[in-house]
Amino acid sequence: MPFSIDTLLDWERFKFRVPTSPVPQNAFLKPPSSETAIEAPYGLYVAPHDDHSWRQANRAIGKSGFREIWHASLVGIPNADLRTGFESAKVVAVWSRKHDPSLGRAPIDDRTREDIVKLTHGANVNATPITAHGLMLTGQGAFLNLRADFPYDCTSAISLTHVSQRSSYGQDNDVVTSRRGFLYPFGHEVEAVWATTREPAEVFPVAGALPVEGDYLRTRLFIQFKQQERSYAEMASAVTLPFRSIRFEDDLSPPLDEPVSASVSIAKPDGSLWAEKAFWPSAGGKPVMFSGLAEDWSGKLIRLSVPVIFIEFDATSVDAAPVAETDAYWQRLQHVQAEYRNSGRGVTGVYDASVAVAVPRTPLDTSVELMKVQFDAVTGLQSVCPVINSLFDLAAPQIQARLPMLRATVSESENIGWFSIQDPDRNEMETFLQAAPGIIAGDEKRIRLGCSGQSEKSGGFFSLDMTVGGVSRVYGATGQQNTTTTLTSGGPQTFNPLDYFGDDTVLFGGIKIKDVLQAGLSVAEAQMPKVIQRIRAYPDIPAEMRQSIDWMTEQFQSWPDPSTPIFAVQQNSPDLVVERGSPTRFTLSAEASISLDSTLRPKATVSARLSNFSLQLLFAGNGVLIRFRSFVFVIDAAGTTTFRPDIDSVELKGAIMAFIQALQELLKDILGDIGISINLLPSGVEIQLPSFNFPSLSFGAFLLQNLNIASSVEISFRSQPTSYKFNFSTPDNPFTVAVGIYGGAGSFAFIVDTREIRSFSASFGFGAFARLDLGIASGSAALLGGLSYWLQKADVGGVPTTNIEYLFYVRAYGSVTALGFITVGVDFYLALKIATGTPSYSEGLVEVSYSVKNGFFKKSFKLTFRRRFNGSGAGSAMIASSDPSSRAKREMLTKSQWTQYRRAFAGGN
Secondary structure, eight states: OOHHHHHHHHOOTOOOOOOOOSSSTOOOOOOOOOOOOOOOOOOEEEEOTTEEEEEEEESOOOOOTTTTTEEEEEOSBBBSSSSSSSSOOOEEEEEEOOOOOGOOOOOOOOOHHHHHHHHHSSSSOOOOOEEEEEEEEEEOOOEEEEEEOOOOOOTTTOOOEEEEEEEEEEEEEEEEEEEEOOOOEOOEEEEEEEEEEEEEEEEETTTTTEEEEEEEEEEEEEEESOOEEEEEETTTTTTGOOOOOEESOOOOOOOBOSOOSTTTTTOOOOOOOOGGGGOOOOOTTEOEEEEEEETTTTHHHHHHHEOOOOEEOOOOOTTTOOTTTHHHHHHHHHHHHHHHHHHTTEEEEEEEEEEEOOOOTTTTTTEEEEEEEEEEEEOOOOSSSSSSOSEEEEEEEEEEEGGGGTTTTSSSSSSOOOEEEEGGSTTTTEEEEEEESSSSOOOOOOOEETTTHHHHHHHHEEEEEEEEEETTTTTTTEEESOOOOOOOOOOOOOOHHHSOTTTTTTTTTTHHHHHBOOOETTTOOOOEEEEEEEEETTTEEEEEEEEEEEEEEOOOOOOOTTTTTTTEETTTOOSSSSSSOOOOOEEEEEEEEEESSSSOOOOEEEEEEEEEEEEEEEEEEEEEEEEEEEEEEEOOTTTTTTEEEEEEEEESSHHHHHHHHHHHHHTTTHHHOOOEEEEEEETTEEEEEEOOOOOEEETTTTTEEEEEEEEEEEESSSSSEEEEEEEESSSTTTTEEEEEEEEEEEEEEEEEEEESEEEEEEEEEEEEEEEESSSSSEEEEEEEEEEEEEEEEEEETTTEEEEEEEEOOOOOOOEEEEEETEEEEEEEEEEEEEESSSSSEEEEEEEEEEEEEEETTEEEEEEEEEEEEESTEEEEEEEEEGGGGGGGGGGEEOOOHHHHHOOOOOOOO
16 A cells, blocks of 8 residues: 555545444454444444445645644445435444443443443344444544434333434533333333533632633433323223323423432332332432323313332333243332332322312213322233333322212311222212222221201201212212222122111111111112202303202111011001001202302202101000101291191000090090190100090099190100100199098109100109197198109210119108197108219208297297218208298208207207
């Protein structure tokens, strides 16, 4: 070769000797000096195609005293259609060497360089060369403009998708590498991008020296969205999600922290970190909140802000075979799932007033006020060939929501619960929400639709208490007390009142609805309450929201025993009701109208009706049967209450009652037609049944007078059981019996409700009376004794308590009048009272009084001694008074005071 400038600069005539390509994985070797290869960029040996060539000037080029430095540019095959006349060159990375850490951080790390070699030079991949838009060699270093985009290959466990590099004078200026991955749990395909740029800076060559102008390489990490919007509508589990798609607003994240710490990177079971292969995209040590727009099932957009985990995707499979359990990506995915669940970051606040969380049938019938969503993902081994598959699908195990159909009846603080989303098309009730346990302790508390204490909202005699177990497109809020088992599509669903209603859902204050409704009916057969909302709107503008409870049911059964029921219905006790051929029916319609005009007050109406039933209240086989044609309660929009019980007949039951009823017929001519009276009280309705006032009966020395028999039924508005009261006379007005000098008085009464005996009382007195007249002196004397018993059951601080009192007493009194103007009287009273319950005690009482009257002078004195045992405040005291008419001024005397007083008054010791 001639030794001349032209010859030395004429490289075009040389042919390249390039390394054999491709080569098997892990068989890459450093090219020998006999092969064409160049280390550019740093640590990466690249070789051109054998049909490429160098282009360079063979003479000096320049003007005005300036000259270009010598350079040679790599060009591709000739192409006259291009301005340069050549296509861009293609190079293959044939080998890489390890980076020397003492040189600082390299823009392209060892793993990335090795992956570039495999993807451009490997035999078992779709080898893709690097495009050299510019590769120029100069005497002052190389100039590079390289770029490669690597397509998805399901057989290659390499996640690298892109590499580009621009260098000048042998220095890197811009380097970008990207790796394929997904955002857990939402499934959007993204890339983790490392962008390195050269930036100017002041540097200090020697400590203490003045700074000089310099530069440095700065690497930043980003998440680049390949798929900003993901639709879930075609996913098998889409119907359990509150959204059908999610779109992230920005296609590029802000600069992120390097995943080198445990707070950012996901840890492996051995404590090491997955580093850039799995991490929380974070800034300043905190996860970045990615902003997005979720589309609900009605098409409405809801704003979200969520943290995510980046997981690098490098799974492999062969054809349609699923990914192996030993696959590194699958193992990493399990760790990511565990980290996400344990972090507590999967619960996202939404706080949107109206979100259709399931496919609606009519507008707003699946809309709730969405508070929070618990996001997660469901993983599964599937094939990743030929289409990429993240191996996980978005899931929303639970949502926290307020139910708009309950706004008028439940406070905001109580109208909030956790639910799981169900497919409404796969269950007969069309339930789309089912109660769920929540996230933390206390979340399991369910929404309770209860009218206890305010039963006027549901018809006075009907108090609705329903723990919300789900929400249906058809029935609105539904009850489900005891289970959170996921609804299934196999076979018909059944309606079980035991699960549906709470113990406080009662008729007449004490009959539990769940006990009188038939169980086991299919949803198609059952007549269930509908708790729904409706919107009344002007064109495009909702003007009024109506929330209603609608229920009509004939699915009744007599309770508790069809043979001797307290609550009797036509369905299985036809002989006890008015219309044997018509079923017992209950209808309830309650509606609250809330205007969007804040100046207008909400309006509410209630209408409830129970027809063709009976109440039978018995005590020891005796009592009353009340046959109702209907029982109606109405509250109109003005708040006016109307109450209409329609009683067909009242029949007294049992031997005692039969005797009384016979007496009623016998004495009808004397007593007249007494009928039935109904009184509307603040606490309920009192139905006064016929009372019987017997005339005095006298047969010789026998006298019976003041005998009265009365009974009544009270139906409470305050969720108290319906009660029946019966009494023979009263303690204040007892019946009396006398035979000669002997006599007595008494009364008894009881109150029984649909649950138990609430109260029982009885009192009896007996004694003898005698008079004596001797002319100059006359007198009278009496000896009486008696006892009374009183029992009452009540709730004290929410605790059922039974109080019982016994009273035993003896009284003796007498007086003597002599000469017509001197009278002496003595009265002695002894009593013992025993009380059990709250409080519990025994108390003794002795009273002695006497009086002396002489003409116009009168002196009287009374002594009382009382002592309490076995109770708080036990003790004794004597009370004395010389004036019985001023007992409010009594003084408490000690024993010594009493002795001194007695001596002063009566003398003696």
